[in-house]
Amino acid sequence: MTFTADRRLRRLGLGAVLALWGAAARAGDFNPALPPELKLGFAILSRTAGRAPAAAGPALRCDPKVSRRMCGIVEGDLAFLRSVWGKSSSDLQKSVFGPLAGSVYLAWLAARVKTVGVDYRVADAVAYTQPPLYPEKILLTRAYASAAHPQIARISVLLHEARHMEVKGRYWSHVRCPVPFRDARGEDMLSFWTGENLSGQPACDRTAVGAYGIEVIMLRNVSRYCLTCGGKVRMDADLYARDAFNRIIDSAAVETLRRDVY
Ligand SMILES: [Zn+2]
DSSP: OHHHHHHHHHHHHHHHHHHHHHHHHHHTOOOOOOOGGGBOGGGGGGSOOSSSOOOOOOOOEEOTTSOHHHHHHHHHHHHHHHHOBOSOOOHHHHHHTOSSBHHHHHHHHHTTOOEEEEOTTOOSOSEEOOTTTSTTEEEEOGGGGOTTSOHHHHHHHHHHHHHTTOTTTGGGOOBOOOSSOBOTTSOBOBOTTTOOBOTTSSOBBSSTTSHHHHHHHHHHHHHHHOSSSOHHHHHHHHHHHHHHHHTBOOHHHHHHHHHHHO
């Protein structure tokens, strides 16, 4: 009996601690002490941004299946994202994300994603989400950690997946790409990431502000306006924006993006 009561009290105590932790974490008051390998770059949200408004939000965690190496890669990506800043930005950048600032992107991500997991069985994708089965969780594949892809492109994948968390946008589901799906030179459209022929694949969008569209918006804003980014980052951003832009198959959406960021 005493043992049961004690357990109940301890449960109550633990519950109270967790509730307080949740409230404080939401308010951005402190960073809970976690093993470093389980704490990702969102922890930096609690710091005050230099030129942009301070963002708030809980830390993004790696689940226990994520290797230390993979977790470190994501942490590095988010740390770099925080450094992004530009004085100017496009209209769609402002309406979707806000000003061109790392803290703005991090807050946008933190509002949608809490956890990173892995699925090493998947070979034809870089990352995926399964809301509402796994709400607020991004699953990364081996391709995410491939040295073949630049950091700014990996970051755009995180934003892409975060867009899929939005219930309001019906998760911004993709549509099938045309069959055949060829570029202006008559060449098959291939994924920059996997080399897969995109013809007939559910890897296209009809909207300018879906998961691919917001990749274009972020990458082109970085390419055009980021003052803290080096030349290689801006070139990488421009290159991978092309992959996402190719997947927009509605002419009005293409024109909207072209006017905004090209
Ligand atoms: Zn997607």
